[in-house]
Amino acid sequence: MPPAKKPRSQLTRDDLLGLYRQIVLMMRFEERLLAESQAGNLRGSLHLAKGQEALPAGAGKALRPDDYLTMTYRGHGYALAKGVDLGRMAAEILGRRDGLCGGQGGKMHLFDPAHGLLGANGIVAGGIPTAVGAAWSSQHQGLGRVALTVFGDGAVNQGVAMESFNMAAVWKLPVIFLCENNLYAEMTPLGRSTAETDLAHRFAGFGMTTATFDGNDVLEVYDQVALAAAACRAGKGPVFLQAMTYRTCGHYQLDPGLGYRTKEEVAEWEAKSPAHRYAGWLTKEKHTDKAGLAKLESEALAAVDQAFSFALASPEPPVDKMLAGVFV
Amino acid sequence: MSVAGTLETLTFGQAVKAAIAEEMRRDERVVLLGEDVAHHGGMFQVTKGLIDEFGDERVLDTPISESGFIGMALGAALTGLRPVVELMFFDFSLVAMDQLFNQLAKTTAMSGGLPVPLVIRTQGGGYKGAAAQHSQMLEALFLHMPGLKVVAPSSPADAHGLLLSAIRDDNPVFFIEHKQLYAASGPVALGAEQPIGKAHVAREGSDVTIASYSYTLQQALQAADLLAADGVEAEVVDIRTLNPLDLDAVGASLCKTHHLVIAHEAHARCGFGADLAAQVQEKYFDELDAPVLRLCAADVPVPFAKNLEDAVLPSPDKIKSRVLECLGK
Numbered sequence: 001m002p003p004a005k006k007p008r009s010q011l012t013r014d015d016l017l018g019l020y021r022q023i024v025l026m027m028r029f030e031e032r033l034l035a036e037s038q039a040g041n042l043r044g045s046l047h048l049a050k051g052q053e054a055l056p057a058g059a060g061k062a063l064r065p066d067d068y069l070t071m072t073y074r075g076h077g078y079a080l081a082k083g084v085d086l087g088r089m090a091a092e093i094l095g096r097r098d099g100l101c102g103g104q105g106g107k108m109h110l111f112d113p114a115h116g117l118l119g120a121n122g123i124v125a126g127g128i129p130t131a132v133g134a135a136w137s138s139q140h141q142g143l144g145r146v147a148l149t150v151f152g153d154g155a156v157n158q159g160v161a162m163e164s165f166n167m168a169a170v171w172k173l174p175v176i177f178l179c180e181n182n183l184y185a186e187m188t189p190l191g192r193s194t195a196e197t198d199l200a201h202r203f204a205g206f207g208m209t210t211a212t213f214d215g216n217d218v219l220e221v222y223d224q225v226a227l228a229a230a231a232c233r234a235g236k237g238p239v240f241l242q243a244m245t246y247r248t249c250g251h252y253q254l255d256p257g258l259g260y261r262t263k264e265e266v267a268e269w270e271a272k273s274p275a276h277r278y279a280g281w282l283t284k285e286k287h288t289d290k291a292g293l294a295k296l297e298s299e300a301l302a303a304v305d306q307a308f309s310f311a312l313a314s315p316e317p318p319v320d321k322m323l324a325g326v327f328v
Numbered sequence: 329m330s331v332a333g334t335l336e337t338l339t340f341g342q343a344v345k346a347a348i349a350e351e352m353r354r355d356e357r358v359v360l361l362g363e364d365v366a367h368h369g370g371m372f373q374v375t376k377g378l379i380d381e382f383g384d385e386r387v388l389d390t391p392i393s394e395s396g397f398i399g400m401a402l403g404a405a406l407t408g409l410r411p412v413v414e415l416m417f418f419d420f421s422l423v424a425m426d427q428l429f430n431q432l433a434k435t436t437a438m439s440g441g442l443p444v445p446l447v448i449r450t451q452g453g454g455y456k457g458a459a460a461q462h463s464q465m466l467e468a469l470f471l472h473m474p475g476l477k478v479v480a481p482s483s484p485a486d487a488h489g490l491l492l493s494a495i496r497d498d499n500p501v502f503f504i505e506h507k508q509l510y511a512a513s514g515p516v517a518l519g520a521e522q523p524i525g526k527a528h529v530a531r532e533g534s535d536v537t538i539a540s541y542s543y544t545l546q547q548a549l550q551a552a553d554l555l556a557a558d559g560v561e562a563e564v565v566d567i568r569t570l571n572p573l574d575l576d577a578v579g580a581s582l583c584k585t586h587h588l589v590i591a592h593e594a595h596a597r598c599g600f601g602a603d604l605a606a607q608v609q610e611k612y613f614d615e616l617d618a619p620v621l622r623l624c625a626a627d628v629p630v631p632f633a634k635n636l637e638d639a640v641l642p643s644p645d646k647i648k649s650r651v652l653e654c655l656g657k
């Protein structure tokens with residue numbers, strides 16, 4: 001039997017360039033967030049995903065617009081890749097009236113049900129059962145949607161995560177567990193919190209399909225999520241994806257990211273940056289050239305500038321509505 | 329190394345650390361565990377360096393498994409150790425509710441008297457733009473549940489002295505720090521215990537009593553300064569230990585002022601203030617010249633935007649207004 005064609009073979013040149021644009025968009029967006037934080041315009045801690053951009057770009061492309069998503073505090077890129085409006089997202093993160101959640105949620109609590117986003121989360125593993133529930137609801141109502149929940153290597157040690165994995169597996173729910181294994185949870189290396197560091201072993205034990213792959217290769221991410229989504233839609237039950245990656249920034253904006261990691265280790269992963277690698281591939285395969293990449297980059301920057309102009313022009317949220325209470 | 333018996337100026341964070349270190353030196357059964365407490369020294373750097381002095385057998389980095397390691401602390405406390413757990417954010421206690429409330433808080437009573445010598449330290453509170461899941465003050469849950477001592481100091485000296493007592497206590501103690509207090513500094517008598525169960529008059533006054541604790545106590549003191557400028561002398565009572573409660577200290581102040589305002593950052597509904605107001609009117613009704621008033625967070629999750637958060641949380645100005653209202657001014 002000839003090997004099955006990879007999902008990526010269906011991507012057009014525009015799709016391929018779109019993936020690059022998405023990676024760069026996320027980078028520019030997060031760089032701008034950091035700048036706004038340093039300028040004092042952005043409150044609280046900011047968790048960036050520098051070096052992990054291939055994951056949201058590839059996953060977002062492989063999902064349908066109506067598929068569900070739950071994510072973490074480090075999920076800006078997933079929201080963008082899912083099609084959430086850039087300006088309204090920037091406005092939420094700056095705490096403005098026109099933000100996705102009217103400035104009440106903030107950057108750890110982005111919601112946009114119109115794009116399937118059922119919440120970013122400040123609680124490690126907090127959104128995993130929500131995704132399992134959305135998958136169940138989709139199955140129950142015959143909606144054909146899948147749910148993707150993204151979490152870190154540290155999240156697999158929360159009790160609620162393990163309860164969720166088992167329920168998804170026993171009921172064959174259409175949910176993709178995408179684990180960004182960036183080798184650290186805050187300042188703790190995986191091996192100090194988890195005896196079996198190949199997390200796929202644990203998930204096989206839950207009775208679900210698993211795959212481990214290079215999370216810094218956007219086409220590989222696309223393939224893996226597309227295959228997982230197809231399996232989910234075919235009723236084969238949940239899939240666990242272990243994406244090997246690394247955040248080349250600190251855990252949050254005030255963490256230099258060193259001390260618990262060596263300079264050499266960080267540099268090694270910087271050299272594997274998704275944008276850099278994918279740009280090299282695109283030009284090598286002659287899908288575009290330097291000028292073509294530069295055009296995509298300036299488009300991304302312009303989109304980010306426009307989003308922040310919108311956000312910064314948006315007023316403070318009104319107090320009365322918020323104080324009126326929590327019920328709809 | 330700090331030496332017991334000396335008076336030093338320490339930050340709140342340093343005062344907490346000095347108490348842990350003192351107890352770890354004094355008693356080898358005291359062990360420390362929590363997320364990133366060992367190698368990193370804690371998210372707020374309170375336990376920094378303790379692993380160097382005490383080693384990784386006594387200072388343990390845990391996985392992100394709050395219900396697991398809180399339950400483990402109970403098991404260790406029942407079998408010869410005296411664990412001190414750091415819970416990185418108050419908010420994360422909510423993932424461990426069974427272990428906290430069905431297990432840990434009930435063990436002494438259910439067993440007919442087994443000691444459970446452990447301390448859970450956490451930090452809570454808002455004002456930092458950390459939004460709904462990283463800004464909470466959840467002490468009311470812990471007060472509702474019989475079986476836990478609950479301590480919430482407002483100064484470095486109290487943080488030090490009360491934590492010493494907490495670690496020496498044979499009951500489980502839930503020890504609440506506030507993120508806004510860590511950098512505050514003040515004199516600390518090293519090694520001087522403060523008794524759990526005793527309130528303290530932080531400022532004397534004759535017109536009205538403000539009862540408070542934790543960071544809001546500092547705001548109450550600022551409010552008292554503002555009130556003094558308007559000719560109102562407020563007495564500020566630092567409750568310090570919410571369970572056991574020193575009701576008589578509030579009563580003694582009330583017998584002077586006959587007016588009471590309770591200020592705290594937790595939500596109003598079913599909060600500490602609601603309970604204190606009920607206890608006060610049961611025992612001191614005749615002393616009251618006006619209804620007891622509360623100044624608390626509004627009953628909505630702490631919002632993100634600064635103007636919204638400001639509208640929800642207490643401030644010295646809001647406390648002052650509430651006091652004037654209580655006095656009919």
Ligand SMILES: Cc1ncc(C[n+]2csc(CCOP(=O)(O)OP(=O)(O)O)c2C)c(N)n1
Pocket residue numbers: 074122123124151152153154155156180182184185186251363392394416420423
């Ligand atoms: C229940 C809970 N415990 C602890 C934390 C504090 N915390 C925030 S992020 C984090 C590390 C998570 O690591 P991982 O899951 O690997 O994700 P990463 O940050 O590496 O993307 C911790 C401990 C939290 N937010 N929620």
Ligand SMILES: [Mg+2]
Pocket residue numbers: 152153154180181182183184185186
């Ligand atoms: Mg991680």
